[in-house]
Amino acid sequence: MYLLIQKIPMKVPVAYIPKCPFCGEPIEPPKEVPSARILEFPRNVCKNCGAVYVYDATGHNLGAAYVEALVFACDDDWDLAWQLLPEEDYLEGRIEHYDGVTHKVIQGNFYQERYIRGVLLFIKLQEDIQEVTNEGVKKKISSLTYSSTPKRSPRFSKKLVEELVKENNLEELVNLAKEDTRVVTALQRLLYSGDEQLRWRAIKALGEVSKVIVKFKPSIVTKFLRNIIYARSDSAASSWGAIGATAEIISNNPEIYKNFIPPFVSFLIDQDSRKEVLWGIGRVAERGRPDLVKKIIPALYKLVTDEDPSIRGHAAWCLGIFKEKPAKPLLEDLLEDQHVIQIFIDGDLKKKTISELARRAIHQIKDA
Structure with missing residues (x-):
């Protein structure tokens, strides 16, 4: 018995270079914006007609992307943007199924094993409005860089990274x-x-590594932070060391990621995240930017008397970093507190009594 099998050719997705929906000319890839906000999209300008375009990689943030495109x-000029009317003052366009990796539009949902x-x-603004804004837009675009291809090395392996973290070999991790x-x-x-020690060393390593990667591929770090913020907003999501990692990345790149601080600090209301948030607040202040987190100081006065030893210990540590002289009486009340907690300070995870942390904070205040 013979089985007749008909060979059906595989349907290969058609991929083509995107063209401007207004003038029909091919467009260049979007450029990355290094100074990231919670939402900030790669963008560029059509060299032929001056239309501005932004790239939403997920397709789930189109409202925010639309606003950013209009403002850019x-x-x-936000005031100008809110005065404009669609169809009358500007036109809108859209290209779907765009692949930012290859800079191609894909006919289908999958391409090169990726969704x-x-x-x-x-x-596209009307010509009279575009004449006013065009020069500034082009100047901003010229300062941006194209997204680079992710770097790959034959040396890389998850096992190697874990070994380097266990050894606390930050220099080699940064090189890798x-x-x-x-x-x-x-x-x-x-x-x-x-x-826990491995977790905290990984947090420290992420901060150091982020300083390097943000120079040539900032979107990787920004995406990492966004994912943590979004995941933590879901009460069912477990953060573990993610909150601490967020703080360490921000403290290492404060000018770039300072806009992530408000949502980060908001996690202080969550009991499970509170210790790491307090540690993060202290790290940002400790690394020379107390101005970015000073609004949280009033809360520290309450948390330093918290029934949870870990919370009051971290709060005491923070008050010392902020050099809060009015907090001295509260810290003195903790000098007999012999509860032991684990806290990541001076580059490693250490066991400290509340008394030791309070005494350390008092010395910092005296030296101020």
């Missing part, structure tokens, strides 16, 4: 990150380790 088209859901949103950006993902995996 107005040369970041493609990116969207390019376009805004320069060769391979997957180091960030490997370190993120360690944030869920049951080994």
Whole structure:
């Protein structure tokens, strides 16, 4: 018995270079914005007609992307942007199924084993308005860089990253990150380790590594922070070391990621995250930017008397970093507190009594 099998050719997705929906000319890839906000999209300008476009890689933030495209088209003039009317003052366009990796539009949902859901949103101002904003927009675009291909190294392995973290070999981790950006993902995996020392060393490593990667591939670090913020907003999501990692990245790159501080600090209301948030607040202040987190100081006065030893110990440590002289009586009340907690200070996870942390804080205040 013979079985007749008909060979059906595999349908290969058609991929083509995107063209401006207004003038029909090919467009260049979106450029990355290094000074990231919670939501900030890669963008560019059509060289032929001046239309502005932004790239939403997920296709889930189109409202925010639309606003950002409109404001950027107005040369970041929010007042002008809100005065404009669609159809009358500007036109809108959209390209779906855009793949930011290859800079191609894909006919279908999958390409090169990846699900493609990116969207390019376009805004084209009327000529009289564009004449006013065009020069500023082009100047801003010229200062941005194209997204680079993720770096890969034959040396990279998850096992190697874990070994370097266990050894606390930050220098070699940073060198490896320069060769391979997957180091960030490997370190993120360690944030869920049951080994608390390993977890905190991974947090420290992420801060150091982020300073390097943000120089040539900022979107990797920004995406990492966004994912933590979004995941933590879901009460069902477990943060483990993610909150601490967020703080360490911000403290190492304060000017770039200071806009992530408000949502980060908001996690202080969550009992499970409170210790790491307090540690993060202290780290940002300790590294020379207390101005970014000073609004939280009043809460520290309450938390330093918290029934949880770990919370009051971290709060005491923070008050010392802020050199809060009015807090001295509260800290003196803790000098007999012999509860032992674990706290990541001076580069490693250490066991300290509340008394030791209070005494340390008092000395910092006296030396101020």
